[in-house]
Amino acid sequence: KQEVTQIPAALSVPEGENLVLNCSFTDSAIYNLQWFRQDPGKGLTSLLLIQSSQREQTSGRLNASLDKSSGRSTLYIAASQPGDSATYLCAASSGSARQLTFGSGTQLTVLP
Amino acid sequence: GAGVSQSPSNKVTEKGKDVELRCDPISGHTALYWYRQSLGQGLEFLIYFQGNSAPDKSGLPSDRFSAERTGGSVSTLTIQRTQQEDSAVYLCASSLRSGSFSYEQYFGPGTRLTVT
Numbered sequence: 001k002q003e004v005t006q007i008p009a010a011l012s013v014p015e016g017e018n019l020v021l022n023c024s025f026t027d028s029a030i031y032n033l034q035w036f037r038q039d040p041g042k043g044l045t046s047l048l049l050i051q052s053s054q055r056e057q058t059s060g061r062l063n064a065s066l067d068k069s070s071g072r073s074t075l076y077i078a079a080s081q082p083g084d085s086a087t088y089l090c091a092a093s094s095g096s097a098r099q100l101t102f103g104s105g106t107q108l109t110v111l112p
Numbered sequence: 113g114a115g116v117s118q119s120p121s122n123k124v125t126e127k128g129k130d131v132e133l134r135c136d137p138i139s140g141h142t143a144l145y146w147y148r149q150s151l152g153q154g155l156e157f158l159i160y161f162q163g164n165s166a167p168d169k170s171g172l173p174s175d176r177f178s179a180e181r182t183g184g185s186v187s188t189l190t191i192q193r194t195q196q197e198d199s200a201v202y203l204c205a206s207s208l209r210s211g212s213f214s215y216e217q218y219f220g221p222g223t224r225l226t227v228t
Contacts, residue, residue, distance in 0.1 A: 032216075034216065034217065036219075042221070043203065043219050043220060043221040043222050044203065044219040046216055046217075046218065046219070049216045089155070091155075093217075095170075096168060097145075097157070097160035097162075097168040097170070098143075098160075098209075099145060099157040099160055099168075099171065100145075100147070100155075100157065100205075100217060101157070102154060102155035102156075103154075104154050105154075
């Protein structure tokens with residue numbers, strides 16, 4: 001059974017800092033890995049998707065990497081802004097249904 | 113274009129009542145998923161539909177939960193004899209699905225269910 005872990009559970013940084021969020025998964029037989037953002041009381045916003053054959057994806061100030069062999073992914077956020085404050089979730093797609101198994105999230109606070 | 117929509121956005125029900133939650137996926141998306149987000153369990157997979165194939169029900173927590181998808185589009189998740197532990201946000205997602213390639217899942221805004 002796939003298990004996904006995210007570290008740290010919470011992170012507080014001053015505006016302008018670069019930061020890294022970590023995600024690990026136990027079963028390397030994944031189809032893809034997705035990073036989401038969730039604002040309080042809101043749904044999930046997809047940030048990046050990395051296919052199992054890829055090593056990284058970039059979108060604006062966000063860069064996600066994937067190392068299937070070690071079961072790890074990282075989300076790098078450059079020049080953080082207060083608007084980046086949210087919970088960030090990673091999810092691995094695996095199984096016959098290719099369902100997503102989610103980590104418990106990292107709650108990020110960027111202080112102005 | 114329109115995203116995934118869900119209704120109602122909020123539902124309060126009494127313990128023991130049945131509820132139906134609706135999901136309208138993105139047009140053309142053949143794969144549809146239901147997930148549940150609760151305080152104690154995080155985000156967990158419930159059920160998966162792909163085209164006209166039999167659904168994958170491996171994530172349903174009990175036989176009080178069922179779902180159907182009519183005409184390969186709209187889906188309804190039904191919870192019978194609701195219990196307080198069913199209180200959660202129920203999220204629907206849809207994606208394309210083609211062969212061995214795996215596409216991005218797009219999520220709806222969710223239905224917040226409160227069982228009193």
